[in-house]
Amino acid sequence: MNDFFKSCLRWQMAFCLALGIAFAACNDDNNEGLPDDTTPQHSFEVADFTPIKGPRDTEVTLNGKNFGTDKESVKVFFNEKEATVVSVTDDKIVVRVPGLPGEECFVKVEIDGEEVKCKQLFDYIIQMYVSTLVGGKFKNEGGTDKPDNKPIVTENPTGEIPLAEAKFCGKMESNLNVDKDGNVYFVVKQGGDDYVYKANSETGLLTHVGKSNVGNVSLTLGMNPVTGTLYAVRDQSEWGDLVIYDQENGWFESRTEDEKFKWDKTAGFPSGIDAYGARKAITVRPSTGEIFMFMKGALGSLEVGERPWIGKNLGIPTDKVNGKFSRGMVFDVNNDNILYFSVEEDGRIFKYNIETKECTRLAGSDYGNLPDLIDGDLGGSTLNHPCQICMDSQNNIYVADRYNCCIRKISLDAGTITTFAGKAQTEGYQDGLISEALFDDPMGIAVDKNGVIYVADSDNYAIRRIALE
Template sequence: MNRYLLLAKFLGALFCLTSCDSKSELTEKKHDPSKPVMLTSFYPNEGGARDKILLDGENFGTDPSKINVYFNRAKASVIAASGNRIYAIVPRLPGDNPSISVVVNGDSVVYNDPFIYHIQAQVSTVTGNGQKNFKPGVLSEAEVYGKYLELDAEGNIFMSWRDGGTPATFGVARINERQNIVTPLIESVATGRILYANGLTVDRATGMLTVAHESVKEVIFTFDPREAWYPRQRNVKYSTADYNSIVAADLYKNFVTFCPYDGYLYTRYRDGKIAKIHPETLEATIVHQGPYGSQYGQAINPAKPWLLYITLHSNATPTEFKQGISVLDLRDPNGTGGFKRLNAPGGRGFKDGPIADALFNYPKDIKFDNSGNMFVADYGNHCIRMVSADNIVTTVAGQPGTPGYKDGGPVESQFNQPWGVAVNEQGDIYIADWSNARIRKLVIE
């Protein structure tokens, strides 16, 4: 059956759903709580986000507000119902081959067959031309060599960089697609650097941008949008014992992350110490001693904002934490769960599937969308990976093991050592494509 006949069939079924039932028939098809909800079939059996789907069965009722439909744990939009049919919209990124469940008045039932979900993605270039320098200006003329990214709720992309110029420069910049501009917020040369910036964090409720100075253990910088992001140096206040416990040789703190669960900032030093910082008083406390190692990613899961995720590099000890994704429960950081690795041990590699079996190759920056899907800049594999909310790892863009530069769909797109990622409120992913010296955008439907 060709696509036009399929579309005609769907539209015909939808017309009957919304128009064919008389008022009396709709009354008769109200949900009967004394009878079970029954499922028979759904159509189509495969598709992507925002596709329309018809779910057939019995005893659904006719009030869409009282019907919930889930693809795995991702909630679909229910548009209409006629007692024995539901018209819904497929949600974004539900995970591999999701099961469809229908919940009416507490009665939850699941279709026997899974839905075959197809990721529909498109990669484009936002700014940068391959020159490994920093030069502000309009998007088409700017040069970027960004490492880490973050976004606020207003669509501003914040980028930290260390460029390849002579002399090399370091700094933080703001990129705005709508305003067509790349502009520095703070900048210095290697010989007299003010801020050696890596990971960035934004409190999306206030817009406050915070950056950790990598090589001065008590210094952070804040950029307040109410002050046009004017940089302010702020010194974290540790007790004498906590301050002295941070070994000078391993004082490097690559990241600071805002946690909406308790309102604190969290940072980690190379010696494995994790500290919480009050964002206003700047009083800080060491709350956990974890494994040693350089760090290349840190993020909070907004769906479970008490979980702090961290990627460690090849110098991590014990060796079980090398090149992996680990997590710490901030509700009880020294509890029995502790600091634990999520993906398979064994160092670098490439493997999709359940996270317990998955392998990465120098995983760098990590960020989450609002549904709890994690996106990973898989630097050594030259691709963008996703860990779904139900802990399934898939490759969403790029060609694993094949570096290059190419925009387009998920199969043909190419990256070269992607380093930073950030996700906006709509779920669009921005990538600091480091060796291509560009900022790229991945839109997943």
């Protein structure tokens, strides 16, 4: 009998030992990635942080002790993304949350190479955010803004440099274009020169593509969305001048007779720059590769093939736009028989059917005595000098509403217009959530395949980026 009880006791002890090992293993699994309380003490401690959730640029305060006061020696990470350290005292570190670190974030503090991971998790909130891709207003060494909204540099950059180092002395008053690889093309005016640039957020680089120096004649950019070929025309020339950018061979400066195009005047257009110049809006029809231009009230198209290139007169879509400027044209992404174009001077956007020649007002009204900005139903809406427009894959048209200092969004499905980004009629320069960001004379706008929007913020000397972050 004693042997039987001894055998049972040994079996129970073995079972309890195995059960204890299993519990210990589970406990280790549940605490994987969190600090081990049995590890040796660090020279500093992190107790907790507040708040425990928020979007990009949320200020988070980490509480603890022995942090020191040397801000340069402190690094804080949300997962693998480094935060911006705002201030450091011996018992508090204040940081700004970086963009897109992940929805659940481990927070790690590193001081002089020593690391401590917080036991709390930070919940990151994804929201639509405006940031600066490149450029922006700059401050003097004393910290004051340059007078008259002018940056401190006197020359535009050349070569290839990091986006963060680029400063411009001219405004971005031409169209924006973005290709399938996320390269953003834009023009910066400096005196009689037009500098063409390519910016890429993935590589973090700005590349000077080329320069045009024809006095007051400005370049207007357009891109073939299928091939990615970038075109530019000079806006004050009866005979026309076409520049083509080839990704492999670089920028071709069009100065020879062979690279000029002429207009077919059989449609009875009046001659002279007033009719054929002022090409401040161009776009490319995806199905045919034709370049469409808006020439002070008249539409024209150019098929780039065998020379000589002859521009076609497509007529005046409606007498309401005769003799007026447009800075924005875009084809409907679902049907490229439909062309949308803005009329800057009258604050209106039109819809034009290339086949039927039918032209109807889509948004905006004659200025008259109406307020400069009315959201809601498209029929009663107003805009104030709408410039470039673009369209995403969700049937939305985005408008650079220049003098309202904001970005407007037209929902073709709902038949409405809203203020999408910026504070209406409030100029300034501020990144942040779309409801808090500020623009100053936005003139160019483009959207990439992922729905990221880029804005040529003219009087801020900057290219802005609007995306979920």
